[in-house]
Amino acid sequence: MLILADGRFSVLDAKTATCVIRYRGEEVVAVLDRQTAGRTAGEVVGVGGSIPVVGTLDEGLALAPDMLLVGVAPRGGRLPEAWREMILGALARGLEVVSGLHTFIGDDAELAQAAAAGGGTIRDLRRVPDDLPVASGLAADVGATVVLTVGSDCNVGKMTAAMEVVLAARRRGRRAAFAPTGQTGLLLGGWGLAVDRVIADFVAGAAERIVLRNAPGAELVVVEGQGSIFHPGYSGVTLGLLHGSMPDALILVHQPTRERSLNDGVPIPRLPELVRAYEALAAPLKPARVVAIAINGYDLADAAARDWARRAEDETGLPAVDPVRFGAEALLEPLVALRKGTPTWTPFAPGHNGGQP
Template sequence: MATETRKLVILTEGQSEPITAKTAVSVLRYRPEEVVALIDSTQVGKTTDQVLAVGGKTPFVASLKETKGADALMIGIAPAGGKLPEAWRKIVLEALEKGMDVVSGLHQFLSDDAEFVAAAEKHNANLIDVRQNSERDVANWEGVSEDCLRIHAVGQDCCVGKMVVCIELDQAMKRQGVDSKFVATGQTGILVEGDGCPIDCVVSDFISGAAEKLVLANQHHDVMFIEGQGSLAHPRYSAVTLGLLHGCRPHGMILCYEVGRTSVSHMQQVPLKSLAELRDTYEHVAGLMLPSKVIGVAMNSRLVTAEEAEKERERVRAELGVPVCDVIRHGPDDLIEAVINLRQQLVKQ
């Protein structure tokens, strides 16, 4: 997706909470200047900072009629199954009738809907499905520059903050004058960064090849932070996790998790694997392609107090023997140090 500046109104009707509305949250966090308002009639009178802890005074409004200056409607949720709520169809049609583009990261492509296509053509609007792709290449791993350090975020579960960790680390490295690149592999990351590949919507045979193409396209940078997807231990999403891991062949990994979560996302009957077990699993599986170690842990501590987060941080640090931090609460410095140390070690080899 191109990075030209848009003026967005984001649709989160009835679903304005950090997990389901993670697309809205991340766009508000990293591209706040593009957001005019969020549509959610259940939150009218509040700001996004009050409800989602990002976005400052960006308002919630009840409908498109209350927005001014927006040229695009963005679907702000990433629900399980990736389908557009039926009640939202009329809002999408209203936006198209106003000549507004509609941007969606759902698995259900709006451009496959005849009614939406007809409305877009009639009113000179665009349907932008971020997950659409034509990846058909297999991996062969030729011509890769080993001068570019590849760091990959992996997870205990999905929806734990792998994308946010990569963006925060990328921005921190840039502040140090390092030529760094955030490599987006999901719809929200693509919306934030302006490029990337929706790995979870690539045909399974071509996932590794698509990941490899992302690496090849960005190997001119000094460091790339490659967004992770799902988890090797998630019964639904492990296939995309494995394909991405083998395709990007990271030099090092950051293991991400959410404090207090005990079961797999969307599957409460399935308990989470321990961080230690997953650390060993990721290192073993990654090592089938290239030796790689977990060099740090990124904790998502949004649901606990600062004191509880600090105790958890010390516990995990003692258990795994690597730096641990919440990149939002504590800042990314501990993980940045681990990345720099790994880079120096590889140079010496």
């Protein structure tokens, strides 16, 4: 695949690109970005080694990709006109264009026509089904242990932490399912839905469906979290996900050097306050403890990442580690030790929980 990250190829701006390079790097032929063209992915975002960054579509096409991935999300999720030409070019050459943007490129008449004319196809990752239910507590009943990653902010590494826990569990021979809830996660495997695209009344219902689909045959279902309960834009999605997925345990993901919510926002509460808040919100529906802290140390040296993890352990009394740098064993350990409890409350009868809020 060729990854379009034009003008925004960096760790913070190109979350999708960076994660796909990290977990599916062997399939990436190049990154398309005029700003960093001539360098390598390894130099620019610290993963992907010698994967080249190219400055024109033609250079990318010369490497014979069969997919163009729109690997950066513009603010608000809408397609900048500047990228349109590149997508048109890829469709004209018969590529599959995969997009996680809020605006469905498949609904764009010009792009759809270019696909039809050139033999290309369009896949909009955020397109969700229109038959989602209002949540009714069914996810509490699955046999698998369900874990949700929650965050101290948006864009803080919840998907990566979830993925690392899944990979660590599989290395131990555990049947672990990754349950994606966002456009990037959907590129990494598992059955999922872009929950931020769901109509608000059905967010928890979407989370419920994601757990129910991933649970059969799994010992552990690790649900990718979204946003933060204290992020003014996205807190509703976060809480819907928490209440719909009915986790048995939570992993709190934190970037220690970030003191304010992205960008220039409110001060991020301290870790113990975050632990209390998430647990308090879960408790009345289904108690779930935060069992570990995942440290996002992308901007730190090894020693500093270890120091911050130790400080998080001191503050919370929970195991803490940067899973990308030092492995997710310390996050997995308390999950393996967890005994799946009997439900502590009676789930709603399906389809029977009130017509409207």
